[in-house]
Amino acid sequence: MSDEHEERVPLAHRVPDLGALELLLAVARHGSLGRAARAVGITQPAASSRIRSMERQLGVALVDRSPRGSRLTDAGALVTDWALRVVEAAEAFDAGAQALRGRRDSRLRVAASMTIAEYLLPGWLIALRAGRPGTAVSLLAGNSAVVAQRLLAGEADLGFVEGLSVPDGLDGAVIGHDRLLVVVAPSHPWARRRAPLTPAELAATQLILRERGSGTRQVLDSALSAHGGLAEPLLELASTTAVKAAVVSGAGPAVLSELAVTEELTARRLTSIPLDSVDLRRDLRAVWPTSHRPTGPARDLLTLTRGGSKPG
Numbered sequence: 001m002s003d004e005h006e007e008r009v010p011l012a013h014r015v016p017d018l019g020a021l022e023l024l025l026a027v028a029r030h031g032s033l034g035r036a037a038r039a040v041g042i043t044q045p046a047a048s049s050r051i052r053s054m055e056r057q058l059g060v061a062l063v064d065r066s067p068r069g070s071r072l073t074d075a076g077a078l079v080t081d082w083a084l085r086v087v088e089a090a091e092a093f094d095a096g097a098q099a100l101r102g103r104r105d106s107r108l109r110v111a112a113s114m115t116i117a118e119y120l121l122p123g124w125l126i127a128l129r130a131g132r133p134g135t136a137v138s139l140l141a142g143n144s145a146v147v148a149q150r151l152l153a154g155e156a157d158l159g160f161v162e163g164l165s166v167p168d169g170l171d172g173a174v175i176g177h178d179r180l181l182v183v184v185a186p187s188h189p190w191a192r193r194r195a196p197l198t199p200a201e202l203a204a205t206q207l208i209l210r211e212r213g214s215g216t217r218q219v220l221d222s223a224l225s226a227h228g229g230l231a232e233p234l235l236e237l238a239s240t241t242a243v244k245a246a247v248v249s250g251a252g253p254a255v256l257s258e259l260a261v262t263e264e265l266t267a268r269r270l271t272s273i274p275l276d277s278v279d280l281r282r283d284l285r286a287v288w289p290t291s292h293r294p295t296g297p298a299r300d301l302l303t304l305t306r307g308g309s310k311p312g
Contacts, residue, residue, distance in 0.1 A: 018090055020054045021083040023047055027063055028080045033070040108137045108297040111156035113163075113215050114240045115178070116284060117141040119259040121160070124304050128297065135297045143238075145213035151289055158298040159287045160305075162215030162257070164222055172287040175305040179258050180219060180280035182273040183265075185250040196276035199227040206234035208246045208254040216240070219282045220255050244270075255280070 016024075019040070026036035037047035055062050062076035072080060108128075112121055117139060125137055140150055147159040148167035159170070166172040182197060184190045190197065203224045210216045224230055234252045237243050240260045247254045248269050264270040286302050288294050294302050 014057070015086075016054045016057060016083075018087065020050050021087055023050055024054065024062060024076070024080055024083050025087060027051070027070055028072055028077075031069050031071065033063070033065065036070075108135050108158070108301065109140070109156045110137060110158055110160070110301070111140040111142065111147040111150040112160040113144045113147055114141055114210075115162055115216070115257045115260055116160040118240060119257075120176075120284075120305075124301060127304050128301050131300060132297055137297075143211060143214035144218070147287070151287065157288075158294050158301060161285050161287055162282055163218045163285075164215075164282065166285060166287060169290055170287040171290050171293070172285040173302070174283045175286050175302075176284040178282055178284055180216060180255045180282070181258050181261060182253060182255050182275050183247055183261055183270045184253045184273060185248060186268060186271050187250055188253065188271070190253060190273050191271040193273070196274040198276055199224060199278045202255075202275060202278075203227040203229060204231055205253060206231050208235045208237065208243050208252050209233040210240065210243060211236055211238050215282065216255065216257060219280060223278050223280055 023036060023040050023042075026039045027033060030036045030039060033047050033051070034044045037044045040047075042050075051063055058079065060075040060079075061073050062079055063070050064073055110121065110125075118141075121139065125139075128135070128137070140147075140156055142150070144161040144163040144167065147156070147161050148170060150156040151159045152169050160175075161167065161172075162178065182190075182202065207230070209220075209230070221230060235243075235246055237246065240256060243254050244256060244260060244264065246252070247256075248264065253273070261270055261272075265272055286294075286305055288298070293299075
């Protein structure tokens with residue numbers, strides 16, 4: 001009956017922990033409990049308590065204490081031999097774990113939606129390199145839907161999206177905010193209007209748009225759904241840079257991230273048109289597969305992104 005009971009007790013409850021075994025090995029090396037305590041970085045009373053606890057756990061005396069020092073009992077010498085094998089195995093385990101961490105920390109795969117990839121990530125990655133010069137970073141840029149696919153397929157360690165919500169299968173954290181602006185070339189008729197643009201006017205206008213699946217398109221579709229939805233696109237392009245270039249050339253109006261057009265607005269290559277009664281603010285999010293919170297370089301990059309975007 002007792003044997004069956006012993007088998008049900010977890011091994012961790014029956015075998016001394018590594019700290020206790022390392023202390024016993026230190027007693028064997030130094031022949032003194034005081035010197036052994038100093039060697040492992042604890043006080044002598046704590047060392048004595050740990051030895052007594054180990055003796056109770058094993059049911060045998062391990063150390064004889066005398067004014068001349070401490071020596072192992074016969075049982076203590078035998079347990080010390082076993083302890084040495086356990087500690088050596090633990091050291092091998094630790095070396096292997098360090099090698100795994102080193103391999104993990106040697107690379108970082110980031111997937112980011114276009115606006116974040118173009119206008120925010122470069123600064124974050126420069127800061128990351130200062131703290132982790134040995135980490136090689138690869139960047140996969142695409143719309144928010146593509147970012148989610150990359151993460152779920154195990155092709156990226158951390159992602160960044162600009163949509164309305166966290167994609168299915170992912171967890172996330174808001175890292176900043178952005179807003180969308182209606183922009184035109186200075187030669188466009190809207191650039192001379194005095195009254196704000198109404199949601200119905202914007203919805204009825206053929207715009208230069210990002211492709212479906214982009215965070216910008218998701219926010220715009222949602223904001224104008226109550227006003228008849230978006231008209232047929234004038235052009236549908238796969239990058240913010242391409243959309244912006246088309247607007248600057250005078251091809252037509254677009255709705256773009258404030259992050260993406262700040263330089264053009266300052267240089268007056270684009271004009272921002274006020275929009276009445278529509279909220280085009282959005283959250284910028286870091287995302288990762290559910291229950292796999294970022295570690296190593298991915299965790300460090302996530303920390304760097306906090307407060308790194310322009311307030312919306």
